[in-house]
Amino acid sequence: MTDPATVAKTLPSDPFRRDVWPRVAAGVLVLYVLYACSRLDVSWERVQTGLENAERFFSRLFPPNFQRWDLLVKGLQESLEIAVLASTLGILLALPIGLCAARNLMPPWVTWPARLIVVMARSFHPVIVAIVFVKAVGFGALAGTLALTVASIGFIGKLFTEAIEEISLKQVEAVRATGAPFASVLAYGVLPQVFSRFIGFATYQLDSNLRNSTMVGIVGAGGIGGTLFAAFQRFDYDFVCAILIAVITLIMIGEVLATAVRAIFIENATLADLLRRGDKMRRVRHSEDD
């Protein structure tokens, strides 16, 4: 038995005593913010004139002008096509690459090149990749599709590799012990373990591609982004507002559909269930939702 007096001695005098380092870090952070603000020419006058501009800007943004709806629909349709094709191509290419990058199934000479491809594909923003593809295959939807395909390879490849590396090897061993060839080991030992996570990030990627497909048009790679940027440069702010409303609606519909697909495949819900319990669906959202 320890005597209460010695216990009291070993305890720190103030149980809520703060460490010094967080304070030092906070001080450094404040200094950094001041320095960075001075470098970026952020001043109160600029904010004030900005607020005046904002008033004028927002008054011109409303009411939204849907008169050129044919242009709007054409752009949205092209964005949708880019998103669908880029996701399909990206997933098809990312699966073998992701599998090759898994350290628990493949030897190092296979994983390293595969990992390098995934890292390269993830490093650049899709819009920058789109610039390169616009030069390679010309203006239009094809450049956007290829750019988003690269982005999908990076994202799905990385997550698929991580998912495979976390599987239980017992099932794999069991399938192997029956003398199954490698393809069967994959089909019966590996894929069933990663399928639900795969559905999670595939739907997430479709969602993310849909968002980016509305943007790659800024550099001429097809979709509604080109229309948006042109409207901005011509100060057609009421048309800009209409485009933004349409894009946000499209993205939200995409998010609802992605959630429905996740519910059907991960929670084994049926279509009737989905109509009945819109509330329960919200729980299955992917945690990395961006």
Next chain:
Amino acid sequence: MATVAHNGVSERIWRRFTAAQRLSRFVVYLVIVAAIVLSIQTIEVIPEFLADAPEQVADLFARMWPVDFPYYPGGVHDALMETIHIATLGTLLSMVLALPVGVLAARNLVPFAAVNLAAKLVLVSSRSVNSLVWALLFVAIFGPGALAGTLAIAFRSIGFVGKLFGEALEEAHPGPIEALTAAGAPWTSRMTFGYWPQVKPAFWSIALFRWDINVRESAVLGLVGAGGIGMVLDSALNLFQWNRVALILVAILAVVILAEVAVTQVRRRIL
């Protein structure tokens, strides 16, 4: 489960999913295939451009080589630093703005459904607008420059940080909070001693994660005039100075990789 007569003995066929579940899955597959087929049929691909592609790619690399490294100290370094400042300041600002919104969105902290819904609406609209669109809006308001970029990054990140922070708060263990409440602690003490220590690791990890994303995103904001390396990239592209474009791409790649390494190290040491 259907029963089938087989050699006079009735035999059950076990199925993993009910008919309704199978139908639902089938509908999803059908929609996916239909979407792919429709997209392939209607997407505009110009065959001349496609045939030209290998030649263009070769031309691209020929023009990119040699990479214009001597241009770095004079033309790229400052813009690159500006990009990092935009990403960092934007992330910090978004954390300050997202804290209250995240708290309001957490159902266990604020038991008013209307407030939760309003906060979630703020978060969803922040996330639904791409950072490039936020940048366009802020360039229209504040004029071209890094201020617009910083605000764009901050407003785009509020939704991300606030959503994940709100979810972390909702997952906090109620034990310590009950203990504090039982001891008569006021709301502020419950927050600082009950919730904050529980969500602190999640909060910093979300912030680091978002900073990593923001470094990538701030590199393109300059394409719409919101400061940083994107502006240098834009002018190099407009002047067809491909060896400078190559230098800028190498610089962005280096920064992105360094940022990822830094985040991994900080996460390992501190969190």
